[in-house]
Amino acid sequence: MISYIWHYFYSNYFRFWLKWVLRQISGKCELQRICDGTKDGASRTHRIEYSLEHSKCKVLRCAINISEEEADQYLANIVKEKKINLEKDKRFEINLRICLLQISGYKKLYLDVEELRKQSFDSNNNYHEQQLLELWDLLMPHEKLNNRVTKQWGDVGFQGDDPKTDFRGMGMLGLANLLYFSKHYTEEARLILSHSNHPKLGYSYAIVGINLTEMAYSLLKSGALKFHFYNTVPEFPQMKSFHQLYCYLVYEFDKFWFKEEPESIMQFNQYREKFHDQIKHLLSNERVALTL
C-alpha cells in the first residue's frame, strides 16, 4: 500500500520536480542524462523507453511507435522540443536514434511475427509446399520423399503422414522457424534430429519445434524479449532476429532435455514449463543476450 502511494506521488509529482532540478544543475534533459549515464543496450534503451512513455510532451510519447523511415524526423522533433544543443553533446543524436529504432522495432517485429503466425499452411499454395519440401531435403539429404503424403514425415517428427495439420495455431511461423534453423544451422539441426530419435529419451523433432515456436512467440508478445533484443540488435530488428532466438531455444532445449533425462515423452509439458521458467529468468537480467 505504502509503495503504491509512493509510486503514485513519485510518477505524478516528484519525478517532474526532480527532473526539473536535475535539468537546472546539469543543463541537460533526462534523455541526455540517460544516454550519458548508461552503456548502450538494454540498460539505456529500457530507460529511454520509460522516459518517453511517461513524458508530459506528446512529441516524445509518440516517438515510441514509429516506422524506420520516420526515425530522423522524430529525432529532430525531440531535439527541437527539448532544446538540446547538439554541438555540446555530439553522441546524443546517434545514441537516441538507436534507442528509437529498437523501441519501435520491437513493436513492429511483433506485428510481423503475428502476421506470419496467422497465415495457415495451405497445400494449394506452391510457396508453402515448396518450403515444406525444402525442410525435408535439408534434414534428410540422403533420403527422398516417396510421396507428398507419406509416413516418412514421422521420421522428422511430424505426427501423421501429412504435416499440414501440425502447424495449427502457429501457422507459417512454425514452418519458417523450422526451415530457418535447418538452413542456417544445418549441422546442428541434423545433430538434434538424430538426438530426437534416441530410443528412450527421444521426442518428436518437428512437433517440439512448433511448441518452441509458441514459446518464442508468447515471450515476444509479453515483452519478455525486450532486454534480449535491445542488447543484441542495435537497429530495427527484422524477422531474422526472431528466428535466431528460436534457434537458441531449440539448441538449448535439446541440451536441457538430455540433461534432465525425463521418464518419457509424456512428461514433455512439465519439462517444457521448467525450461520456460529458466529462460524467463535469464531474460529478466538487463544484460541478457541469448545467442548460439
Add this chain to the structure above:
Amino acid sequence: MGLLSILRKLKSAPDQEVRILLLGLDNAGKTTLLKQLASEDISHITPTQGFNIKSVQSQGFKLNVWDIGGQRKIRPYWRNYFENTDVLIYVIDSADRKRFEETGQELAELLDEEKLSGVPVLIFANKQDLLTAAPASEIAEGLNLHTIRDRVWQIQSCSALTGEGVQDGMNWVCKNVNAKKK
C-alpha cells in the same frame, strides 16, 4: 446445530471429483476442446507432446480432464492413464473421412480394455463448423456404435472451435458420471 457449523459443513463439502479421459487421433481437436471447457484462448494451440490436464468446475463436480496426445507414436502410452477413469470422451474429426477407419479401430480397442470396462463413453463428432464434416448419425453408423451394449454411450456433434454442442455433451457427462457398471 448452530448456523456456524452448518456453514462450516457446507464449505467443507467438497465437489465430487471426476476423472475424465480425453482421447482420439491427432488433430481431432482434444486440446481445443479442453481449452474451450476451461474458457481459455484457443488461437495458439500446438500439437500435444505428452498430455495436458485441467480442472473445471461444473454442476457440483470437479472435472479433472486429461487430454492425452493422439499421435500414433504416443498412443501406446494411453493405457497408463486408464486407471480410475470415470468417463471417457472420445473426439473425432468429422471432416477427416480418410481416417474414419483408423479412429474406429482405436475406439474399438479402447472399448475392449479391461480397465475401461463399463466406463460411460461420450463421442464428440467434432469440427461440425466445417462444411465437409460428416453428421453425427453417419459417424455413429460407420463406427457401429449401436453394437455397444456393455456401457452407456452417447454421440454428440460439436464444434470445439465455436463451442457449439460442447455444453450439451458435458451435461450428458455430468448426468452419467455414476453410471459406471461394476
